[in-house]
Amino acid sequence: MADYYTPTVVQQTIPEADMTPLERLLLSRIFDAERDGDGWCFFSEVSPADMTTVARAALEAALAASEAAGPNAANRIATEQLAKLEAGEPPSHDIDLDLTTTSWELIIQDIVRRSSTLEYVSAVSSFTCSRMRADGFGGAVVVISADQIVGKSTNDLLEEFIAQVAR
Numbered sequence: 001m002a003d004y005y006t007p008t009v010v011q012q013t014i015p016e017a018d019m020t021p022l023e024r025l026l027l028s029r030i031f032d033a034e035r036d037g038d039g040w041c042f043f044s045e046v047s048p049a050d051m052t053t054v055a056r057a058a059l060e061a062a063l064a065a066s067e068a069a070g071p072n073a074a075n076r077i078a079t080e081q082l083a084k085l086e087a088g089e090p091p092s093h094d095i096d097l098d099l100t101t102t103s104w105e106l107i108i109q110d111i112v113r114r115s116s117t118l119e120y121v122s123a124v125s126s127f128t129c130s131r132m133r134a135d136g137f138g139g140a141v142v143v144i145s146a147d148q149i150v151g152k153s154t155n156d157l158l159e160e161f162i163a164q165v166a167r
Helices: 021-030 056-069 073-083 104-114 154-165
Strands: 008-010 032-036 039-044 051-055 094-098 120-129 138-145 149-153
Touching: 021 039, 021 051, 021 056, 021 073, 021 104, 051 056, 056 073, 056 094, 073 094, 073 104, 104 120, 104 138, 104 149, 138 154, 149 154
Parallel strands: none
Antiparallel strands: 008 039, 008 120, 032 039, 051 094, 120 138, 138 149
16 A cells, blocks of 8 residues: 655745734644744645644633734634534533545635735645656645635646647
């Protein structure tokens, strides 16, 4: 059986001042995070997480501190996940966050929309596999602005190139 990986690097350092506490919490669970001056570098050596666990109290505190930012992807994710909990569950309860119905790109887009310094954020991913398989290699790039999220994979580029040379 082959294992598939998607190492990803968000290329710009995202200023901490541009993120809400909830966005920072979620992005640091989706990616590995390292401090870079007044901001954060986000990357993943294996793949961005689409499932993660967070303490209920930490999620509630980050949401409360982030509500002034208004409606955004991170607040929606947290609110939906907290609504699924049974009444009376202790604050120490860990919550499994299912991020398969949204994308980290939407969280970053909200940050870019509010930022006075970021015009866009780009991310580069590689597709690798533990076995030599035709469908296990390639890559993708995405550019996230306030108004758009655009991206292409190496397969997209390959199709474009084939169309150019095909007779």
